[in-house]
Amino acid sequence: MKTFFSQRLTCNSFQSLALLGICFLFPLTIQAAKGGKKISPDLFGLFFEDINYSADGGLYAELVQNRSFEYNPTERREWNPYSFWEYITPGFSYGKISVETSSPIHPNNPHYMVLDIEHVGHEANTPGLSGVGIKNSGFSGMVVKAGDKYNFSMFARQLSKEPIELNISLQTPKGKVLAETKISTSTDSWNKYTASLTPTESNDTVSLVVLATTKGKLAMDVISLFPEKTFKNRPNGLRADLAQLLADMKPRFIRFPGGCLSHGDGLENMYRWKNTIGPIEQRKEQRNIWGYHQTTGLGYFEYFQFCEDIGAKPLPVLPAAVSCQNSGGTWRVGGTGQKAIPMDEMQDYIQEVLDLIEWANAPATSTWGAKRAAAGHPAPFNLQYVGIGNEDKITPEFEERFKIIFNAVKAKHPEITVVGTVGPSPDGEDFTKGWKLADDLKVPVVDEHYYTDPNWFISHQNRYDSYKRNATEVYLGEYASWGNKMRNAISEAAYMTALERNGDVVRMASYAPLLAKKDFTQWKTDMIFFDNTRINPTPNYYVQKMFSANQGDYYFDNVIQKDEKDANLAASCVQDSKTGDIILKMVNFGSESKPMKINLKGLGNVSSKAEQNVLTGDAEAENTLENPQVVVPIKSIVKIKKAFDYSAPAMSLTVIRIKTK
Known part of the structure; x- marks a missing residue:
């Protein structure tokens, strides 16, 4: 196994010497202390x-569930390509929807929705827009924040001669419109349409509504809604x-x-x-071994990108x-x-x-x-x-x-x-x-x-x-x-x-x-x-x-002394050779506090102060969504000597990170 336990830092110029045209190389190496492995x-x-x-x-x-109409009963008996989509006809409009497979965007994505708008109502006493469309409430409701942008996209192709006007909106369960925009189809070939939606207020049970407001017929697929504020603002992100x-x-x-x-x-x-790389409309979705659906929108490219990002x-x-x-x-x-x-x-x-x-x-x-x-x-x-x-x-x-x-x-x-x-x-x-x-x-x-x-x-x-x-x-x-x-x-x-x-x-x-x-x-x-x-x-x-x-890349024995007969006590000492920091970890699985002795002699010159984190609590304590702060680490700055005693609290983990000079 190849490991590196020192870091070479180079100082390749100093302003005062640069004026003389002189450049010195001063190697600075942070070495791991002796006696470890x-x-x-x-x-x-x-x-x-x-x-x-x-x-x-x-x-x-992704906020839309079943965005490509690929859900099916082999995943859940009650699922089908229409799952999590609701057919809507406000304003006494009428038409019909169907899921078809004859001319998909890509063979990996065979299903798409056909929307046939036969009549758009114009009743004077009907509030809001009239039309024929579909609505998706996401994964138990979409969460939106006021003032944030949400990026909408969909693929569509006209199945009738004239362009079709579409109203795209975010609505509450009672039909209140929080954001809306309009798009118009332009071709009888599959084409991607995009828009931005900015809600006027926050809500955690929003639905996305795609409503055709003119007569005609069109095919739709990969209907998507993403918050612009993903991790690192990545498109198709996390x-x-x-x-x-x-x-x-x-x-x-x-x-x-x-x-x-x-x-x-x-x-x-x-x-x-x-099957999980390339444009999302070309990725192959499939049943999850755990009994539900995976879009592979989070695929190998996104995994690798996330690794790099962190x-x-x-x-x-x-x-x-x-x-x-x-x-x-x-x-x-x-x-x-x-x-x-x-x-x-x-x-x-x-x-x-x-x-x-x-x-x-x-x-x-x-x-x-x-x-x-x-x-x-x-x-x-x-x-x-x-x-x-x-x-x-x-x-x-x-x-x-x-x-x-x-x-x-x-x-x-x-x-x-x-x-x-x-x-x-x-x-x-x-x-x-x-x-x-x-x-x-x-x-x-x-x-x-x-x-x-x-x-x-x-x-x-x-x-x-x-x-x-x-x-x-x-x-x-x-x-x-x-x-x-x-x-x-x-x-x-x-x-x-x-x-x-x-x-x-x-x-x-x-x-x-x-x-x-x-x-x-x-x-x-x-x-x-x-x-x-x-x-x-x-x-x-x-x-x-x-x-x-x-983490460290060098381990030291005998820095932390404890009762070796007590199996409830555990400890380790490592050094991060990139920073020179010495890191102590002390664990007490018992029901009473227990003493430990720390001897830092031989580990170089250590700082007199250190960062300490302690996680402790009742053995049966657990955090919940309703109260996630029952057990959390407590951070503090503590004084450090070359040799000192520590009392490890009952049911605890303590981490002390010590700078070296």
């Missing part, structure tokens, strides 16, 4: 999977408040798009990255040419629904994997680099990691295909670190087989997953102490302690100090799942809960943030 600089990051409505209706900022909460964690990497979503519910449901390394996970073993409803550990891509199709699939690396890293003059550049990113994304497989059952079919893919990537792109998989559990048959395969192939990193109770995390803090060094490293890609109470979060904090202690063999770690929308949750343990207007960071979120935003 190098650990991974990429230890703590994020794992994003579209589960619990994390993407559409969540992190992805919900700003949710994205900022993730950015605040300062993760070193983001794993995406899953999880079980990656290898999918059967071969036809695999997440194929090429300074995280991308870690895309591609199927290992097999589907999820739980395909077909066999949702049990060790399910038997795994299907494998036929061997005569493997060369095409291998090329798909290699094309991703070219798309991410090749110059804009290459075939796939040009597609990235066309999307607005000429420079490479600097991809370093690629995951192959997700907690798969280690069958002969899996082993054969993983080996072919791994060897192909290693031969063509030795600079890429492949992350393998060792099944869904911390032990057992798949775990043993997965590790044997990794050892045989010398896979650089493998992905371990486990969800269990808090006591397991407390009692297994030595798990990685005995792992082989200078061999295959570990990515703990998914873990959680089955709950969002304080005791869950602090048990995870204790375990995370052990991950730092073993940061020479544990390359990366990420809690899972990340996001969950209220009333749309398939998984009960999540880091952040939200609805359309509110966000609830759990105690688990704060623990993850306190570690992730305070």
Whole structure:
């Protein structure tokens, strides 16, 4: 593992010397203190999977639901292409609507709405506009803010001779118009029309209304509404408040798009990255393995762009040419629904994997680099990691295909670190087989997953102490302690100090799942809960943030002394060699405060003041959407000596960040 634990800063000119035409180079190196060991600089990051409505209706900022009329009963029995659209005929108008497929914008987007306006009423006593149209209330209502801009777009083509006038508006449930604009169709070919809407007042239950006010017939598709204020103001971007909460964690990497979503519910449901790039009207939507719809509007380009925006390394996970073993409803550990891509199709699939690396890293003059550049990113994304497989059952079919893919990537792109998989559990048959395969192939990193109770995390803090060094490293890609109470979060904090202690063999770690929308949750343990207007960071979120935003790349033993017989106590000391900061983390899972002794001698000259963050509370305390501030970290500035005592509060995590001189 390559790590860098010093930063070379160069002073290449000074004004006083520049006047004499003299330039000196003064090297300044911030060295890690002696006596420790190098650990991974990429230890703590994020794992994003579209589960619990994390993407559409969540992190992805699109406000229209079923914008392309692609919903169908295979996703939900009650769903169809008309779902979440209401047919409206104000002013005693009449006509009809239909969903058709004969001449779509693109084969990947086969359905579109046809609006036939047979009569536009003109009753004198009818308030508001008359016409024939459709209305969409989004994901349980659209949230708009007064004075903010919202970007509307749609594709349309005339099916009748004359142009059709359309009124586009944002309306409350009682029909009050908060913003409106007009557009007119101009061609019998598919054409994109755009407009801007600025509401006069804020409201969280708005609907988008598209109303034809002249007779005629037209086809419509990809009817979209985005807040202009997305994260970093990106078009087709992310919900700003949710994205900022993730950015605040300062993760070193983001794993995406899953999880079980990656290898999918059967071969036809695999997440194929090429279907998720390019113009949104050309992307292929499909059923989500978690039982709802994914537009792929949040696709590979947006994932990579988000990683870049927050300074995280991308870690895309591609199927290992097999589907999820739980395909077909066999949702049990060790399910038997795994299907494998036929061997005569493997060369095409291998090329798909290699094309991703070219798309991410090749110059804009290459075939796939040009597609990235066309999307607005000429420079490479600097991809370093690629995951192959997700907690798969280690069958002969899996082993054969993983080996072919791994060897192909290693031969063509030795600079890429492949992350393998060792099944869904911390032990057992798949775990043993997965590790044997990794050892045989010398896979650089493998992905371990486990969800269990808090006591397991407390009692297994030595798990990685005995792992082989200078061999295959570990990515703990998914873990959680089955709950969002304080005791869950602090048990995870204790375990995370052990991950730092073993940061020479544990390359990366990420809690899972990340996001969950209220009333749309398939998984009960999540880091952040939200609805359309509110966000609830759990105690688990704060623990993850306190570690992730305070990472180091050098670990020191014996800086923090505690009662080694007390399993409820845990601690770690790391240094960030880029800043020189010394970071102490102290955990108490017990019900009473406990003493710890800190000795900073040998760590250089330290500042007399430090930033301290303490997360503590009742073991059963938890945050809610209604009250998200029950448990939050308390920040303060504290005095520091070379040696000092600290009393760790009951059920707490304390992080002290100390500057070095």
